Amino acid sequence: MHPIPRIGLAVIRHPFEEGADEAPHILEEARKALSFAEVVLAPAICEDVAGAHLAGKAFRDSDVDLVVVVLATWSSDAVAVRILDFANVPLFIWALPAVSTGSICGAHQLACVLKELGLKYGFVYGRFDEQRCIDEVSKFSRAAMVAKRLRTVTLGQVGNRIEGMTEVSFDEFSMRKVFGPMVEHLAIDKFLDMRESQDTARASEVWARVKAAAGQVNVPDEDGVRSAKAYLALKQWADEKSLAGLALECYPSLMGEACLAYSLLADDGIIAACEGDMNSALATLILYWLSSKPVHNTDLLTHFEEDNSILLSHCGSGSFDIADSPENIRLAPVRLAHKGVCVLFPGRPGKVTLLNLVGREETYRMTAISGEAVKTGMDFAGNPMRVVCEVDVVRLMHRLAEVGAGHHWMICYGDVTRELEHFASLLGVPFVLMC
Numbered sequence: 001m002h003p004i005p006r007i008g009l010a011v012i013r014h015p016f017e018e019g020a021d022e023a024p025h026i027l028e029e030a031r032k033a034l035s036f037a038e039v040v041l042a043p044a045i046c047e048d049v050a051g052a053h054l055a056g057k058a059f060r061d062s063d064v065d066l067v068v069v070v071l072a073t074w075s076s077d078a079v080a081v082r083i084l085d086f087a088n089v090p091l092f093i094w095a096l097p098a099v100s101t102g103s104i105c106g107a108h109q110l111a112c113v114l115k116e117l118g119l120k121y122g123f124v125y126g127r128f129d130e131q132r133c134i135d136e137v138s139k140f141s142r143a144a145m146v147a148k149r150l151r152t153v154t155l156g157q158v159g160n161r162i163e164g165m166t167e168v169s170f171d172e173f174s175m176r177k178v179f180g181p182m183v184e185h186l187a188i189d190k191f192l193d194m195r196e197s198q199d200t201a202r203a204s205e206v207w208a209r210v211k212a213a214a215g216q217v218n219v220p221d222e223d224g225v226r227s228a229k230a231y232l233a234l235k236q237w238a239d240e241k242s243l244a245g246l247a248l249e250c251y252p253s254l255m256g257e258a259c260l261a262y263s264l265l266a267d268d269g270i271i272a273a274c275e276g277d278m279n280s281a282l283a284t285l286i287l288y289w290l291s292s293k294p295v296h297n298t299d300l301l302t303h304f305e306e307d308n309s310i311l312l313s314h315c316g317s318g319s320f321d322i323a324d325s326p327e328n329i330r331l332a333p334v335r336l337a338h339k340g341v342c343v344l345f346p347g348r349p350g351k352v353t354l355l356n357l358v359g360r361e362e363t364y365r366m367t368a369i370s371g372e373a374v375k376t377g378m379d380f381a382g383n384p385m386r387v388v389c390e391v392d393v394v395r396l397m398h399r400l401a402e403v404g405a406g407h408h409w410m411i412c413y414g415d416v417t418r419e420l421e422h423f424a425s426l427l428g429v430p431f432v433l434m435c
Contacts, residue, residue, distance in 0.1 A: 002289070002292040003145065003149070003289070004036070004037055004038055004145075005036075005037040005038070005065050005066060005138075005141035005142055005144065005145040006037065006038045006040065006062065006063065006064045006065050006066075006145070007034055007037045007038070007039050007040065007064060007065065007066050007067070007068050007141055008040045008042070008055070008058070008059035008062065008064040008066070008067040008068070008083075008087060008089075009027070009030060009031060009034060009039050009040065009041055009042065009067075009068050009070070010042040010046050010055045010059075010067065010068070010069050010070070010080075010083060011023050011026050011027040011030065011042070011045050011046065011069075011070045011072050012045075012046045012047065012069050012070070012071055012072065012073075012075045012079050012080060012106075013045060013046075013047050013071075013072040013073045013075055014047060014073050014074055014075045014076065015047055017073035017074050017075075017101060017102055018073065018100045018101055018102075019072055019073045019098060019100065019101035019103075020047075020072065020073050022072060023045045023072040023073075024045065026070055026072045026096070027041070027045065027070070029128045030068070030070045030094065030128060032128065033128040033129075033133070033134055033137075034068065034134075034137070036134070036138050037138070037141055040058065040059060040062040040064055042054070042055035042058060042059075043055060043058055045072075046069075046075075046079050046083070047075065047079070048076075048079065049076075049078055049079060049082050051079070052078075052079045052080070052082035052083045053082065053086065055083050055086075056082060056083040056084070056085060056086025056087050057086050059083065059086065059087040059089070060086045060087050060088065064087060064089055065089060065141060065144045065145040065148050066089055066090055066091075066092055066140070066141045066144040066145070067083055067084065067087050067089055067090075067091050067092070068091075068092045068094060068137060068141075069083070069091060069092070069093055069094070069110075070094040070096065071093070071094070071095055071096065071103040071106045071107050071110075072096070072101065072103065073101045073102055073103060073106065074101070074102030074103065074105050074106035074109075075106050077106070077109055077110045077113045080093075080110050081110075081113060081114070081117070081119075084119060089144065089148065090119075090120040090121060090122065090140075090144045090147075090426055091114065091119065091120070091121040091122075092121065092122040092123070092124075092137055092140055092141070093107050093110055093111060093121060093122070093123045093124075094107075094124055094125075094133070094137065095107035095108075095123070095124070095125045096125075096126075096127070097125070097126065097127065104125060107123065107125070111123060120425070120426050122136070122137070122140035122422065124136045124137060136418075139416075139418045139419045139422060140419075140422045142290060142419050143290075143419045143420070143422035143423040143426060144422070144426060145289075146286055146289045146290060146419075146423055147180075147423055147426045147427060149289065150179050150180035150181055150282075150285075150286075151180035152180070153180070153181050153182075153244040153285070154181060154182045154183070154184055154241060154242055154243050154244065155181045155182070155183050155184070155243060155244060155245050155246060155247075155278065155281055155282065155285070156183070156184045156185070156186060156237065156238065156241060156243045156245070156246035156247075157183055157184070157185050157186070157246065157247055157248075157276065157278055158185075158186045158187075158188065158191050158234075158246060158247070158248040158249060158276075159186075159187065159188040159191070159248060159249025159276055160249050160276055161249065161275070161276040161277070161278075162249055162250070162251045162252075162275045162276050165275060165277075167358060167406045167407065168275060168276060168277035168278070168279065168280070168406070168408070170277075170278040170279050170360070171360040171361060173361075174360040174361035174364070175278065175279075175282065177361060178361055178364055178427060178428075178429065179282060179427065181244070181282065183278065184241045184243065186237060188249060188254070191233060191234075191237075191248070194233035194236065194237065195226070195229045195230050195232075195233040196229070197233075198228075198229040198232040198233055198236075199232075200225065200229075202232065203225045203226075203228035203229045203232060204221075204225055204228070206228040206231060206232065206264070207221065207224040207225050207227070207228040210224070210228070210260065210264070210331070211224065211331070213320055213326065213329070214320075214326075214329045214330065214331050214343075215325075215326060215327040215328055215329045215330060216329070216330040216331070217330075217331045218330060218331060218332040218333075219331055219332060219333055219340075219341050223333070223339070223340060223341055224260075224331070224341055226257075226340075227257065227258075227259070227260040227261060227340060227341040228260070230257055230258050230260070230261040231260060231261035231264045231265065233261075234246065234248075234258070234261050234265060234270075234272075235261075235264075235265065235268065235270070238265070238270050243270060244270065244271065244285055245270055245271035245272060245273070245281045245282075245284060245285045245288075246265075246270070246271075246272050246273075246281060247272065247273040247274070247275070247276050247277050247278050247280065247281040248272070248274075248276060249275070249276040250274060250275060250276070251274075251275050252336075252337065255315065255334045255336065255337040255339070255340065256315065256333055256334030256337055256339050256340020256341060256342055257339075257340045258272075258317070258340075259315055259316055259317040259334065259340060259341060259342040259343060260317075260331070260340075260341040260342070260343060262274075262297075262317035263317050263318060263319055263320065263343045266294040266295075266318070266319035266321075267294070267319055267320070267321065269288075271284040271285050271288050271295065272284070272297075272317070273297060273408075273410075274297055274314060274315070274317065274408075275408075277408055279357045279358055279359070279406075280297070280356075280357065280406075280408045280410060282357060283355045283356065283357040283366075283410045284297065284410045286355070286357075286420070286423065287353065287355055287410050287411075287412035287416065288412070290412065290414075290416040290419050290420070291353075291412035291413055291414050291416060293321070293322065293412060293413050293414075294318065294319035294321050294322050295410050295411065295412045296312075296318055296322060296347055296383055296385055296410065296411035296412075297314050297317060297318070297383075297408070297410060298312035298313055298314050298382075298383070298385060298408075298409045298410070298411055299312060299313065299314055299407050299408065299409065300312050300400075300407060300409055301313060301380060303393040303394065303396070303397065304386075304393070305393065305394065307374075307388055308388055308389055308392065308393050309371075309374065309386050309387055309388045309389065309393065310371075310386070310387050310389060310393050310396070311376075311379055311380065311384060311385070311386050311387075312354075312384070312385045312387065312409055312411065313379070313380035313381075313382040313383055313384040313385065314382050314383065315334050315335065315342050315381075315382050316332075316334070316342030316343050316344045316345075316381065316382040316383055317342065317343060317383070318343060318345065318347065318383040320343070320345075322347055322348055322383075322413070323345035323346070323347070323348060323383075324345065324346045324347060324348040324349065324375065325345075325348075328345045328346060329343060329344070329345045330344045330345065331343060331344070332344050332381075335381040335382075342381075342382065343383070344378065344381060344382060344383070345383060346375070346376050346377060346378060346379075346383070346384050346385075347373055347376075347383055347384065347385040347411075348373070348413075349372075349373050349374055349375050350372070350373055350413050350414075351370075351371075351372055351373075351413065351414055351415050352370075352371055352372070352373045352385070352387060352411050352412065352413055352414070353368060353369070353370055353411070353412050353414065353415055353416045353417055353420070354368060354369040354370075354371070354387065354409045354410070354411050355367070355368050355409070355410050355411075355412075355420065356368075356405045356406050356408060356409050356410070357406075358404070358405065358406040364429045364430070365403065365404070365405070365429065365430045365431075365432065366420060366424050366429055366430070366431045366432070367400065367403055367405040367431075367432045367433075367434065368417050368420050368431070368432070368433050368434065369387075369389060369391070369396070369409075369433075369434045370389075370390055370415055370417050370433070370434075370435070371387040371388055371389040371390060372387065372388045373385050373386065373387050373388075373411075373413075374386050374387075374388055385411060387411075389434075390435055391434045391435050396434055399434055400434070403432050405432075417433055420433075421433065
């Protein structure tokens with residue numbers, strides 16, 4: 001089950017201002033507009049610092065991801081700021097159109113104060129029945145939820161980053177400081193020992209289930225059972241350490257040995273990234289939480305000018321759930337090394353968001369591309385995705401080099417670019433949307 005944002009909702013008014021008596025009605029309408037989330041109401045309408053104390057404590061005790069304040073009228077900016085002193089989460093300001101209430105005046109005043117204090121906030125101006133307003137607070141709240149959840153998760157690294165790929169180096173202190181996750185480590189030899197110690201009968205059951213779900217199987221059972229043991233070993237470690245995701249040093253000696261495991265872990269809600277790339281593991285987790293669906297792990301391979309598309313793929317470790325059809329899923333050895341078990345299929349069509357995350361504390365940068373995945377064949381032995389882009393694809397190749405984006409692209413279904421923009425802003429990480 002995927003989490004939904006928990007929002008603290010407070011309506012603020014000044015009793016002297018016109019429209020103050022509408023605050024209870026405004027509170028009810030605001031609650032309805034936030035029906036996409038779990039809503040925690042302030043104990044009462046807030047009109048002074050004493051009321052803000054109570055609201056802030058209630059929100060803190062309820063562990064909200066975000067506080068939404070609706071300005072029924074102009075009000076003292078100290079009220080909202082005091083709420084944040086206790087809640088210690090981002091604030092979202094909702095200003096209402098009206099001539100005489102001063103809602104927008106108070107909202108702009110509050111935004112100025114928050115900016116001066118260096119506090120994170122979002123903003124929308126409009127009615128509760130306007131979908132654009134609901135969408136904006138929804139996207140901001142999901143970004144705030146992800147940012148907060150990352151502070152209490154753990155990721156795992158099996159082995160190290162792969163030889164010859166300095167790009168995927170990561171700074172554990174930077175990741176902890178900027179994004180939040182702790183990192184557990186497992187040596188490759190310990191992983192291999194864990195794999196060999198897994199029960200063969202149980203691994204055979206897993207392999208039989210996998211074979212039954214695939215459209216075609218082109219690997220011997222011996223390799224399939226070994227891959228199932230890799231899955232059970234990684235799942236065991238993830239459960240022991242409460243891991244939200246992991247990355248494994250696979251290339252070149254362990255090519256194909258963890259691909260099936262990654263596919264199965266995705267169905268368990270445990271994300272995985274290739275080639276020991278911990279920054280990509282983090283990016284995958286972010287997309288997974290935002291989209292509520294398994295995520296593709298890919299490299300950008302080439303472009304096609306005829307339909308302004310790009311082709312992306314990797315060895316073949318995607319969840320069965322994101323294949324274009326079950327019949328097209330083929331279990332086969334990994335290309336180049338010709339061993340192990342890869343899950344080969346074209347990705348299913350649909351709106352997609354591509355995300356690349358590289359760097360360290362001073363240089364972290366997130367780069368995103370929005371597009372439409374279209375039906376494609378097995379253009380590459382992996383999980384090929386052909387994505388029609390909104391940006392000119394020739395220019396895209398140059399822009400990616402200019403910003404210093406890496407070559408690993410995580411792909412989720414749906415357009416979550418606005419959520420990513422909010423997320424990056426909340427953490428102070430540079431964000432580039434290719435458009």
